[in-house]
Amino acid sequence: MAFPQKAAAVVGVYTTEQARGMERSMWSLELEAIKGALDDAGLSHTQVDGLIPMAYETPLNLHMAWAEQLGGRPITYMDVGNGSSAVAKATNAIAAGMANVVVIYFANCNNPNGPRQLKVQSKAPRVPDWQFMVHGAYMSVWYAMWTQLYMHEFGTDQEVFAEYPVQMRANAMLKPDSMMGHKGPITVEDVLSSRMIATPLHLLECPLDNDGGYAIVVASAEIARDCKKDPVWVLGGAEATFTDAYMTIPVPWNEPKGQAVRRCTEMAFDMAGVTHDEIDVAGLYDCYAVTVARDLEEMGFCKLGEGADYMKEGHLYRGGKMPTNTDGGLMANSHNGNPSGMHTIEVVRQLRGECGERQLDDPKIGVTLAQGWSVHGLAGTLVMAAD
């Protein structure tokens, strides 16, 4: 069976303000994002018949509540997913006649990922038995351990990874609503002299940890042609997982055969019928530089252990052969908790040609990768094409 290429398109995207310490509810941010993305498409909420909320825990009664919020009409397609795979699954559902207009959305408010998540209480809080916070091993600690192992296995210089945030800051400076762009450029020296967070990661090597929301609207080809802006066509996409979230790690951690990211990327590229060389723009999950190195390896842009070299050669920076995270990514644009849809939104905007000062020269094909939940434990890949 072939993936229903171009049966649907991304027709609307929207990001709310991305900031720290917002006094908003998640619901309010999600609703703003949904309205904004529908408006971007020129569609009405009465046309929505599919929902993919990306809240951390998404039981079916969440879909039910949103069905009522959106007018109390039958919603006929309810799913879960990440910022890449949800778009592919929505396309599939639309091709099968299960829905016509699917909204994918997320928001986060006052729910930090970093050490701030743990409030001081008068007695030791009790948590599930294998929960990582028992050991103070929040996200940056896991990725610090991954970075340490990667540098040890492949002899990566600290400077190569420290260049990544420098480039992302430069990208964010071209995006007026990015969180860090207005702070101006940074150097590798700035990165390596910033406060140590968890060895070997310094403050400027860690992602942001902010509030904000976003939404993506996927519609059938028929509807897409009449929308306000040019459709961005879905060529293929897939998702994969292999391990429980942040409790233990398989050996080897950097599996030469690849794991979830490899699997869903091979599937997505096969479905789309594109090769690695054809990608003009990418949005790769980039919570830390090591994540990007491993994204590139698992996705097949280079071999195991060569991801850092690929970064060093500048292929994913501006002017490189595959500009990546042109919005500044998770370190300089926004990391709003479950930000994988942000990568998809930036690639959609690039393929539409609406990125202003940071617009690439006529990109035709883009790829996005979502990953997370136990470092590459859960992944999704999406291939899209400009109209």
Place this chain on the structure above:
Amino acid sequence: MEIDPDQYLRPLPRKEPFNAPFWEGLERGEFLVTKCRDCGDWNWIPYEGCRSCLSQNLEWTAISGKGRLMTFSVVHRGPPTFGTEPYGVALVEMKEKPRSIVVLANIVETDFDTLEIGMPMELVFENIPGENITMYRVKAA
């Protein structure tokens, strides 16, 4: 809220009923892992079924407590209840095979400057004062 430096305020496991033998083992100085009686494989973290053959015929079995340092981090910015001094977090790959047992734990009784990937490590046990639980940690062997 003020932090009393003498009180243990970091999160602690609930001790879920399925894992009761594990927590009782720690009190005796044993680290128990579910070993499959049918195929012999180890299963960490504990699940109802063996990952290799899905058998539910599992036995809580003490492991050697010896392993090697798979990777680590010295954390300088932790949650407030982890104090102001850096703390160590490790992933230790235990000796038992074939399916690897990788234990996430804090590093104790070890000079952080001497940590090196691959070095021998061992499990140790720490009774938490004022709480009904013994925790597992790792240190240089």
